Amino acid sequence: MSVPGRSLGASHPVLRVQGLGCTYTSDRQRVVALRDVSFELRQAERLAIVGESGAGKSTLLRCLNLLVRPTHGSVEVDGQVLTSLGHKELTLARHHIGMIFQHFALLHRRTIRENVALPLELAGVPRAKISQRVDSLLERVRLLDKADAYPAQLSGGQRQRVGIARALAHSPRVLLCDEPTSALDAETARHVVALLDELSKELNLTLVFVTHQLELVRALADVVAVLDGGALSELTPITQFLAQPRSAAGRRLLTPEAQMKLPHHLVDEARRHAGVGPSTLLTFAISSTDATSTIFQMLFRYPQLHVDVVGANIESTRGHSTGSLSLLVHGAPAVIQEAIAAFEQQTIPVEVVGHVRSAA
Ligand SMILES: Nc1ncnc2c1ncn2[C@@H]1O[C@H](COP(=O)(O)OP(=O)(O)OP(=O)(O)O)[C@@H](O)[C@H]1O
Ligand SMILES: [Mg+2]
Structure with missing residues (x-):
């Protein structure tokens, strides 16, 4: 399946995954970890892989990158399957x-300097070239002043920046x-994200990240x-995903209740009593800037109804308002039904x- 997104001219996919499957087999058990996953990404597209x-x-x-060998299907990078x-060609490909890792994986x-140089040394790049390249990479992640330090002397955020510099050593097309950022505190994570954002745009990297x-x-x-149980349950552009995930697994990750931190007792009670009653909990998916005003204008047509806003989680992402709005609507069930x-x-x-029987 081809997915929409940022596309910078090059029309062929940089990454094409077809029918990918992976089963881990040991003496005692088989675990089917991946089933029939297919997608394509073009240059500079950025894919988030989420799931429980x-x-x-x-x-x-x-x-x-075949760090784990798929048992089915194919992975194609820039047209190369x-x-x-074979082993030698794969090393070059x-x-x-x-790739960067949660716990940085530094030596x-x-x-x-030696950590960032490692992939270049392994590829047999001449020393003088390595030194130049490493300096420019460290400058890019703003760590040139730490070149001669050891990983233990760096903060988590700095270590991840070293990981990023090392991953970019061969000027890759794809960054995995x-x-x-999950081993970092919130503030440091934001800096690392900003750096990934900046570098991936500057270098037109196709980014695939798990989070x-x-x-x-x-x-x-x-x-x-x-991903849900190893299968791809949806592949959705970001603004659409944030407004309304298509799959049950997507909705679970993004339940309005989880995002809005609605009172549990309210949600639990409403979920136990399906349909419309004198106090009905409604959740709206917000996908445009004027969505909330449209909702309230509609509700004002029913002056018999009383409305409590019990939760909202609306964010502006790249010019689009997305999120959810939860209202507890009180009144005659027939009128609530009419409004719905x-x-x-x-x-x-x-x-x-x-x-719900009791008010919020
Ligand atoms: N090396 C392995 N040998 C056997 N089973 C494995 C191996 N690695 C992962 N698994 C199993 O494969 C399934 C998928 O694991 P995977 O690590 O890809 O999940 P994940 O989505 O990354 O989870 P998490 O969010 O916890 O990191 C799980 O059932 C896991 O137990
Ligand atoms: Mg994992």
């Missing part, structure tokens, strides 16, 4: 794919990141892939969560 723990996110990422290459006995953090998805992704029908006629996405 054990969904297969890291497996998918590692299959993209990695899954059919991997230069087009950089502790090597200085920062497995939870790049549990919605902030990272919002900041970087053009497209979101949701009016929303549906106007194609304003509304979910009737259920009704």
